[in-house]
Amino acid sequence: MKKVSLTLLAFACALIIPFSSASAENLYFDGASPVSTGCSLDGVVKASNRLSNGKGTIELRYSPSCKTAWARIILDSVATHDWQGNASILREHDGKGYSCQHNGGNGVVNKGQRSCYTPMVYDGSGYRAKAYGGYYSYPNGVRTLTGSAWTAWY
Numbered sequence: 001m002k003k004v005s006l007t008l009l010a011f012a013c014a015l016i017i018p019f020s021s022a023s024a025e026n027l028y029f030d031g032a033s034p035v036s037t038g039c040s041l042d043g044v045v046k047a048s049n050r051l052s053n054g055k056g057t058i059e060l061r062y063s064p065s066c067k068t069a070w071a072r073i074i075l076d077s078v079a080t081h082d083w084q085g086n087a088s089i090l091r092e093h094d095g096k097g098y099s100c101q102h103n104g105g106n107g108v109v110n111k112g113q114r115s116c117y118t119p120m121v122y123d124g125s126g127y128r129a130k131a132y133g134g135y136y137s138y139p140n141g142v143r144t145l146t147g148s149a150w151t152a153w154y
Contacts (some may be wrong), residue, residue: 013080029068030096031119033104039066039120047154051135053147058087058133060151061117063146067124069154071131072117075109081138085109088132091121092153 005110020090034040038065058077062068073087075108085106090097100108135147 004071009049013123026067027121028126029066029120030122031102031104033106034061034063034066034070034117034120035067035069035106036104037120037129039063039068040117043070045110047131047151049133049149049151051133051147051149053079053135055147056085056133058131058151059088060131060154062123063120066120067122068120069123069129070118070120071099071100071133071151072115073109073133073135074115075135078114079109079111081136081143082110083108084111084145085113085116086134086136087116087118087119089121090130090132092124092128092130093126102132103131105126130154 012126025047039138042065043061043063045059046062061070071089074086075085076084084102088099098119102119102120109116121129131151134145136143138148
């Protein structure tokens, strides 16, 4: 009888105490590449913003099938120096974030390139993310941030 009572008590508690909105299964994609996982196949732009210097756009991309978000920066023209653009993704819930140069991203925007993307963060029910993009110029050979922007939270 005692065993049955404990089982019923555990079941009742499970009904009353809500589970976390993100299970370990959902967080599986944190830090993974949107391209190699296939999540980019249904990726859509949920928010975007022009960089403050007008030389590119930062996008917050989202995969409905994976429930993940990542950032992508697209420069209006090819970079003329190495490390001329970078993007970052930030999850509001816990501050988890990545930039293009993290594993799972495709590296910063270098000479001859126009874009880069970050690894993903879980962005399903109860979670939000936003993207940041930065553009760097080289006055007198010194890398200087000359344009940036955040997207809205999604």
